[in-house]
Amino acid sequence: MGEFDGRKALVTGGASGIGAAIAARLAAGGATVAVLDRELGELPAGQIGVRADVTDDAAxxxxxxxxxxxxxGLDILVNNAGIGAQGDVTANDDQEWHRVLDVNVVGMVRVTRAALPALRKSDAGAIVNTGSIAATAGLPQRALYSASKGAVLSLTQAMAADLTEAGIRVNAVNPGTADTPWVGRLLDSAPDPVAERAALEARQPHGRLVSADEVAGAVCYLASPTSGSTTGTSIAVDGGMQGLRLRK
Incomplete structure (x- = not known):
């Protein structure tokens, strides 16, 4: 018997990167999985694809x-869709601030609003939001992104408080710098991609980028019906970046 046998899950941003790893991990555990994304591509066999931009409420x-x-039906919602941003507080204009917050925060609200009627019918409803270590650690050149993910962390806690009586658990995973397509594009645009990768790896105490599968493992722990007493919290998957201060 798989951990998620009989469970139905929806993963936003699930066609690539961390989202694809989450969808695959849930499916491997026995869940029936639907992926919501702007571009679906070729999904693995058995996964259901639905197309939408999370900034479009009707869609x-x-x-x-x-x-x-x-x-x-629906038992598990993973709010994973999101975009990145670079720069200090002066680097992005109002339009970019609105765009990133619309995707990373309000997009999560839109999907959750739409999914709640089905989740309320589940006997083990669970929502897992993809946050970031940028929500809890001051990172250079990430002002806008950090603000959006700080909002995700606070939203997670507020949603957990509101939905406890409905039997729906709400938690978040805060990845460190992960080996994803977005980070790959950042590295490609750097003046010295090799040096930039080395710097990103070095700032995480375990000395490497976080893998998408490692993030997926934490998401599945929080989504599992066996984690019934875990709600309103976040798990850092960051190689110790948030909590450790190692002597060099």
């Missing part, structure tokens, strides 16, 4: 409704 409602219908 989100339609896509979530379609996913719930095809899944036959």
């Amino acid at each position: 989100v409602r339609q896509a979530v409704s379609e996913a719930v219908e095809k899944l036959g």
